[in-house]
Amino acid sequence: MTAKPVAVTVTNVDKIFRSRKGAEVHALSDVSLEVAAGEFISLIGPSGCGKSTLMRLVADLDGITSGEITVFGKTPEKARKDQDYGIAFQQAGLLPWRSVRANIELPLEIHGWEPRDRKERSDELLELIGLADFADHKPDQLSGGMKQRVAIARSLAERPRLLLMDEPFGALDEITREHMQNELVALCQETGAAVIFVTHSIPEAVFLSDRVVVMSPRPGRITEVIDLDFSSRDEELREDAAFYEGVTAVRNALHGGETAGARGVENR
């Protein structure tokens, strides 16, 4: 046992997608990364830099071409089968025929929890995301932000030690988005889970993360890792000079010296 337990290690990973016609896309090239337990990591970079691919490899939704990934010391496949992570995507992906509660309980149901335990857990989660009054509503009766909160509650349902989030706030308006970021910070402090968070937004990455991993495309690789050490993450941080320094640092890393680069990154 090391002093600082490790959640995810990525070592010299390459990922090459082959289309049916034989064309190759080098999505990731020689990527190495270590995520400590309880650490919040953001992956940021322009479209096509492989940040979502990297997350999908950790989740075992795609297979690596070469290199090695471990999740809590296991292969990603084993970790997936052991339900070591929770996952949320850009689209909330709630099943429209299920109520809010039934959507949150979906993973519990699939993994054979007793109805009583399911109910107890979904009660907790509904309370946590502030949607207790909406337990019996159907997803089409919720706003975009509420749906995303349900999706996050669902990803937390089995108390994973690792959360994988692929632009979960990407489809939300700015106000809802900042609100959700605040909630996520609180959730992470409460659960102590490590997070790998894919985003397009520099301020979002800086606000949420312990470390921001900056990536560049063709082939996707890590160009820089920026440490951020804020004493607290609240509304005041958004106006703080240290926050702006972080934003500048990430922006410079993204532009990588050339002023015209980093297209596709939102500066918001």
Next chain:
Amino acid sequence: MSKRAAAVLWGIAGVIAALAIWEIYKALGPDEGVVIGDVTVLPRTTDIAMPHTWDVLARLFEPVTRAAGADVLWWAVLQAAAFSLGIAALGWLIGVTFGLGIALLMQRWITAESAILPWVVLSQTVPLIAIAPLVRRWGSEITIGSFQWENWMSVAVIASYLAFFPVAVSALRGLKSPPSADTDLFRAYSASWWTTLRKLRLPSSVPYLIPALRLAAANAVVGTVVAEVSIGLGGGIGRMIIEFAATASGDPAKTYAPILGAVLIGLVSAGLVALIGVGLRRYTRGGAPA
């Protein structure tokens, strides 16, 4: 007025309009029909070709034949309709089961899709008249213990042959309809194929299935009526249409009775399928797909 009441009123108005057009044309059209060159483009309006609608209605309450003890016509038609409906329902059930089965097979194994789908499409290009005698002949070879293949079973099989097609095609589309984010989620949960089927793919395919079930019901009814004729199975609407047509010149109004019976079967089967749709309503939230 509620939308529902308006829909009912419009439905009744449509029926009345159809009857009115019939009677107006019969009153105003020439006896020999409208003929352009040698081609009759509109039918003759004689009482033999186009009996009055009220004659057709009145005929329903007279006996089938002049023979003593003959049933009243509407009762005979109703019995024949019930007989045909029963066979159509069985054919529908077999067809839907079979259609769902091969859709599952095609969803599960991509190779199965490329192997089976062309045959599914091809199967519908074979005319019903061609397969009816074959089914009957093959059926007659089957004798297992006391079980004997009977003609009505052949009719049900032929009805199912028409019914399975829309179900197979739509069910396959429905089973494949969940977006990749949803299937990724189930993969992340390490859900088995069976669990994914039950909790994701089947519910997602309901909006695709409902119209297919309706189409299958219509196909099963048509298949039953036509197969009754080509196999020569008595007791149903199909044979009744042929038998009564033979007496058309002497008793024109009688010809239309079994046709009304066929319409009745269609309405009842459509209603039954609509009930299934109501039962599955929670899976069709957010409207039907394109």
